[in-house]
Amino acid sequence: MDSADMLITAVSVLKKAFFLYCASAMILPIPSVWQEHKIWAPKDLPSLSLFGHIKVFIFNVLWMGITLIGGVLLVPKFILGKIFGFDASYEAYMVETLTAHICCRLFVCPTVEIRGAENLPLDDASTPAPVYIANHASQVDLAVVYFLGRRFKWIAKDSVRYLPGVGLIMTLSEHVFIQRTGKNKKSVSNLYQQSNKAIQSGLPMFFFPQGTRRMAVRLPFKDGAYRVAIENESQLIPISIHIPLSCWNSWYPLNLLWGGSTENVVLTIQKPIQAKRDSDKEELKKETYDAIFSVLPLIGEETVEHKKMK
Numbered sequence: 495m496d497s498a499d500m501l502i503t504a505v506s507v508l509k510k511a512f513f514l515y516c517a518s519a520m521i522l523p524i525p526s527v528w529q530e531h532k533i534w535a536p537k538d539l540p541s542l543s544l545f546g547h548i549k550v551f552i553f554n555v556l557w558m559g560i561t562l563i564g565g566v567l568l569v570p571k572f573i574l575g576k577i578f579g580f581d582a583s584y585e586a587y588m589v590e591t592l593t594a595h596i597c598c599r600l601f602v603c604p605t606v607e608i609r610g611a612e613n614l615p616l617d618d619a620s621t622p623a624p625v626y627i628a629n630h631a632s633q634v635d636l637a638v639v640y641f642l643g644r645r646f647k648w649i650a651k652d653s654v655r656y657l658p659g660v661g662l663i664m665t666l667s668e669h670v671f672i673q674r675t676g677k678n679k680k681s682v683s684n685l686y687q688q689s690n691k692a693i694q695s696g697l698p699m700f701f702f703p704q705g706t707r708r709m710a711v712r713l714p715f716k717d718g719a720y721r722v723a724i725e726n727e728s729q730l731i732p733i734s735i736h737i738p739l740s741c742w743n744s745w746y747p748l749n750l751l752w753g754g755s756t757e758n759v760v761l762t763i764q765k766p767i768q769a770k771r772d773s774d775k776e777e778l779k780k781e782t783y784d785a786i787f788s789v790l791p792l793i794g795e796e797t798v799e800h801k802k803m804k
Contacts, residue, residue: 519555523554527551529633531547533631533709538710542743562662565586565663568589568666569666583667585666586667587645594638595640598634601746602741603756603758605641607761608641609760614731614763615766619695619697622726624731625699625700625719625722625729626644626698627700627701627731629704629735630704638735639700641761645697647688648664649685651673670689686721690726703779709793714779720778720779723778725771732763732786733764734786734790736761762789
């Protein structure tokens with residue numbers, strides 16, 4: 495086989511691989527639907543209807559599709575940036591924001607209400623940048639926080655990197671990936687290094703300190719966000735995310751055809767809390783926990799850890 499044949503074969507293999515990668519955007523949303531199904535399964539919540547399952551599926555397909563198109567278009571700039579010293583992270587963030595607005599407005603609610611906007615720090619790249627923290631109840635959270643109009647970096651598990659579109663755009667945005675299972679000391683160390691670097695460069699970090707999604711249980715807050723805030727003496731910005739119980743099961747957007755209405759998701763930005771080198775981490779946890787849940791209805795129960803704190 496000469497070099498020309500080898501090149502043709504390589505191109506053919508790459509085309510097939512890219513096709514499979516794109517086609518997987520129609521399959522991989524299924525686990526996301528199942529995860530959301532489990533979140534809404536507790537008896538205190540309305541279980542997902544058939545229409546709700548369909549909305550979650552299309553929401554994820556569209557998210558993967560838009561980020562895939564945007565990511566592919568940005569790859570040339572990303573490659574050139576490695577040579578000439580620039581990146582495509584801001585453009586990737588804009589793709590994420592556009593995707594979030596489209597998916598949310600099409601399947602969740604017409605808009606996201608922002609309360610306490612006066613508590614949002616200026617988006618002026620000043621250092622140290624703030625640390626945003628919020629409750630984590632549903633995958634809806636990942637979309638609605640883009641309505642804040644602030645750029646930030648996520649912490650995401652490493653497996654997200656391989657999702658079509660999503661992983662590509664998050665890589666281009668230079669979000670922080672961590673290994674959540676097994677021997678992950680190096681991964682955790684990288685989390686703090688990358689977070690500190692972002693904070694000191696004027697780019698905020700966004701944490702869901704509960705670590706996983708729950709609607710019916712208020713899980714305790716983990717240490718990560720507070721360690722980053724204390725080490726950098728950053729402001730902690732608590733954000734309360736209220737997701738209506740009818741979020742997925744409502745007939746939105748079809749109900750707009752007959753003049754129906756839909757309850758909007760509400761983001762409440764609480765007053766900033768300044769972290770210092772000598773701040774007590776547990777006190778910061780309690781203060782931010784109380785602030786975040788002060789405006790949210792109690793669904794189900796709180797964990798034993800936070801019952802003891804009160």
